[in-house]
Amino acid sequence: MAEATVQTSTSLKLVIANKNYSSWSLRGWLALKLTGAPFEEIVVPLRLPETRELIMRHSPSGKVPCLIDGEITVWESLAIVEYLAEKFPAAGLWPSEVGARAHARAISSEMHGGFLMLRKAMPMNVRESLPGYGMSQDGVQADINRIESIWRDARSRYGAGGDFLFGAFSAADAMFAPVALRFKTYGVTLGESAAAYAEALLAHPALAEWVAAAKVESWMIPDYEKDGINGPAAPAAS
Ligand SMILES: N[C@@H](CCC(=O)N[C@@H](CS)C(=O)NCC(=O)O)C(=O)O
Numbered sequence: 153m154a155e156a157t158v159q160t161s162t163s164l165k166l167v168i169a170n171k172n173y174s175s176w177s178l179r180g181w182l183a184l185k186l187t188g189a190p191f192e193e194i195v196v197p198l199r200l201p202e203t204r205e206l207i208m209r210h211s212p213s214g215k216v217p218c219l220i221d222g223e224i225t226v227w228e229s230l231a232i233v234e235y236l237a238e239k240f241p242a243a244g245l246w247p248s249e250v251g252a253r254a255h256a257r258a259i260s261s262e263m264h265g266g267f268l269m270l271r272k273a274m275p276m277n278v279r280e281s282l283p284g285y286g287m288s289q290d291g292v293q294a295d296i297n298r299i300e301s302i303w304r305d306a307r308s309r310y311g312a313g314g315d316f317l318f319g320a321f322s323a324a325d326a327m328f329a330p331v332a333l334r335f336k337t338y339g340v341t342l343g344e345s346a347a348a349y350a351e352a353l354l355a356h357p358a359l360a361e362w363v364a365a366a367k368v369e370s371w372m373i374p375d376y377e378k379d380g381i382n383g384p385a386a387p388a389a390s
Contacts, residue, residue, distance in 0.1 A: 164191040165220040167210040169198045171366035171374050175276040175330030178362055179229040180217030182326035185358040187240040197371045230264050233323045247318040250311045256317070256324040259302050263327040270295035274334045275376040278366035283339025288382050299331055300346040307345055315352035329353050333363070 166184055168177035184191055196206045196216065204214055211218035211227045218227040219235065226235045237245040246253045269291030287291060306317040306324070313319025317328070332350040335342060342350060353359060374380045 163222045165194055165210075166191050167196060167207065167216050167218040167220070169207075169216050170197055170369055170371050170373070171195070171327075171362055172278045172369050172371070173198060173276055173373055174216065175271075175333075176215070176229050177217045178330050178333075179326050180219065180232045180363045181362065182329055182358055183229075183233045183236050183245060183323055185361075186245055186321065186323070186326065187236055187243040189240065198354070198371050199375075200371075202385070229327070230260060233260070237323065241375070244320065245323040247310065247322055249316055252318050254321055255306065255310065258308060259317070260304065260324050260327040261330070267295045267299065267331075270299070270334070273382060274338045274347075275381060276330050276334055277337055277376050278333055278363050280377070281339070282335050282337055282378060282381070285378070285381055286338050287340075296335075296340060299328070300343055303328070303349050304343070304345045307349055311349075315349070317349070321356060325353060325356075329356075331361055333359075 159261070164184070168181055169179070170176060181193075194210065196203060207214055207216055207218075210216075210220060210225070212225070213227045215227065217229055217232055218225065219232045220226075221235075224235075226232050233245060236243070245255050269289060270286075273289040273292045274284035303317065310318045314321070316322065316323060316325045331379060334340070334354040335350055336354065354363075
């Protein structure tokens with residue numbers, strides 16, 4: 153069995169990969185959850201011989217997430233967010249105030265295109281606890297510092313109305329949610345403000361639902377497990 157579906161009576165379908173490992177899937181899924189619309193979930197596990205063929209049945213890029221709304225197919229997580237924001241304006245995926253909205257889009261784009269060192273060194277692995285792993289790679293701390301600064305800045309400028317970057321949970325939080333999961337898995341130490349925000353993200357019911365589902369998946373990708381990623385940094389030579 154390689155493709156799992158959860159059926160609902162809806163024209164919306166979201167193709168995603170393993171919940172334990174697929175951070176981009178999580179972003180699209182959270183955005184869709186935020187709309188409150190029912191959808192059919194199609195899960196294609198990564199790194200199996202049939203993975204590419206199964207994804208290509210739905211997504212022309214060969215990557216997930218991919219949203220299918222009747223005749224319309226949208227791939228790329230940020231494009232999915234924009235499509236959903238247009239289709240479900242009442243869901244408030246982006247902040248309503250123009251400056252906050254521009255800021256939310258800027259940091260979401262920064263997440264989408266950046267933090268390559270962090271993403272490579274600390275692959276998402278929801279069910280694992282690997283404190284210290286991944287920190288040995290150059291550039292990872294710089295990525296963490298920039299993310300902390302993005303979080304602190306948004307929280308202090310726009311976050312007063314709630315626990316999230318722009319107060320209420322928005323698409324920007326969906327974009328950064330996998331980072332909070334990585335910080336938890338790899339035991340990354342955060343400053344007070346970033347730690348409180350990460351905790352709020354992890355406590356969000358939609359994210360908790362994803363995590364619970366990830367934990368009961370049986371697929372295993374060795375490259376993203378303990379022996380496949382860099383271990384804790386060696387002690388500095390004296
Ligand atoms: N830029 C894309 C990235 C999507 C992506 O890389 N998805 C991975 C899963 S996390 C994928 O589909 N990989 C296909 C494969 O490994 O065969 C987005 O924002 O959606």
